[in-house]
Amino acid sequence: MPDIIKKLIHIKKECFWLCKSPSPSSKFRHIQGAVLHRDTHITNLRGLHLTTPGECDGFCANGQRVAVPLAIAGGQIAVFELSQPGKLPDTAxxxxxxxxxxxxxxxDPFDTHKLVVAGDxxxxxxxxxxxxxxxxxxxEPERVLRGHTEKIYxxxxxxxxxxxxxxxxxDLTVRLWxxxxxxxxxxxxxxxxxxxxMAWSPDGKLLATVCKDGKVRLYDPRKSTLPIQEGPGPEGQRGARVVWVCDGKYxxxxxxxxxxxxxxxxxxxxxxxSGSVASAPADVSPSTLIPFYDPDTSVLILTGKGDTRVYIYEIVxxxxxxxxxSSFHSSEPHKGLCFLPKAECDVRDVEVARAIRLGKTTIEPVAFRVPRVKVRKEFFQDDVFPETAVWWEASLTAAAWLSGSNGQHRKISLRPNDMTPVSEAPKEAPVRKYLPSSVYLEEKTDEQKKEEVSLSVCPSIHPSVVCLFVLSESVSAYRLFVLSIVCLFVY
Known part of the structure; x- marks a missing residue:
């Protein structure tokens, strides 16, 4: 018996090694993207301009309307009201x-009626x-800005x-207007x-750029016209994008x-x-991944023009x-994805991001939701909806910023008045799934109790767990042999 116990102790250690907790996972790991009902779509879109430059997102949207370039001479742009979904007429x-x-x-993020267009x-x-x-x-435009000597990126x-x-x-310059x-x-x-x-820092003090010469640069425009920092960037020369994350730390x-x-x-x-502190591979595709970052959740959403997959990460x-x-997959390639202000999200449905998807002939809203238990969805999920910055309102003028002032957005709660925060919800008593061992042993005879105690060092393994281990590529033949011994004792 002592030899058997020693072997079982060894088996227990092996099982612990196999069952140890995995690397940290995101609370948004099961996020789900879904195209909203067809009643919200704009359809029969024709004559899209499909060859916009790589530095251009392809189209743009705000909370009220969307602008789409058309393949018509003269650089024409169509503007559609999101409040007027339906089939577009066949006429011009x-x-x-x-x-x-x-x-x-x-x-313009502070004026939903103002569209700025850079030309060749x-x-x-x-x-x-x-x-x-x-x-x-x-x-006739409201204003024309002149100064660059070559085409604008x-x-x-x-x-x-x-x-x-x-x-x-x-002309290799960045100009402020x-x-x-x-x-x-x-x-x-x-x-x-x-x-x-290029991308402005969240506080608006710095401007970051990524260049084909393989460099990432950081500017403080009010102090110097030259970069204050410079470092090695991506080696590839197909294209790149940059965005600030983690409160401007990265x-x-x-x-x-x-x-x-x-x-x-x-x-x-x-x-x-010092170079990059971390990297993550995506896939092989000619289009650059265009990033969107939500500072409230630290969720990063990326996709490229012509892709069907939308990548999602939590950045820590x-x-x-x-x-x-979890990634979001569309049934057909999209021409772009543009995200709306946080106020457009349906917080009752735990929607953490709302985007507009440009398809071949349609404009469709896409909701990104965090799955929650139905009972808990009756409460406002304040763990994923902290107070959000009102970035669609300006905090100072251009003249004030140029003179050295810095602005800060006010913050608001997205909680509806009739919802209670989930942090204040009554605690539910945990449901006991198994009987205590004391109750279980009371039903045993004395001989059965002795046998239970002698074999207590061996963990009980459910068949599904064994199957999971067998399917895992990381389990060696030796450990599979160990598991087979465990199964002989358990079953």
């Missing part, structure tokens, strides 16, 4: 006529959409200051090749490695020269950094 639609090919375009002619045009949407074709609005716009160009005056206010230099992407860059495979890289904003400021969540 009113559009914005830029007169030149569109390089990039975006909505190195000019930036500012358009004002009438209330209620386009009813006739627009041919991309444009980005400041996250806090109203009317402050950054633009990057083939005050839309109120139409003037160029800053010119940043230091790039040696094509500027793939930069997330999506790009390509030396084998042209898509990769995600994480850089510390305090030490770009320590190892393992990338916590992979």
């Amino acid at each position: 639609l009113p559009t914005i006529q830029n007169s030149v090919n569109v390089a990039d375009f975006c909505w 002619d190195a000019k930036i045009r500012v358009w004002q959409i009438p209330k209620g949407g386009l009813t006739e074709t627009l041919t 991309s444009i980005k609005f400041h996250p806090h200051a109203s009317g402050l716009l950054a633009s990057s160009s083939y 005050n839309l109120e005056t139409g003037e160029e206010v800053k010119r940043l230099s230091g790039h040696q090749d094509q500027i793939f992407g 930069l997330l860059v999506s790009g390509f490695d030396s084998r042209s495979e898509r990769q995600l890289y994480l850089f510390s904003a305090e030490s770009l020269a 400021p320590e190892a393992p950094y990338f916590m992979e969540c």
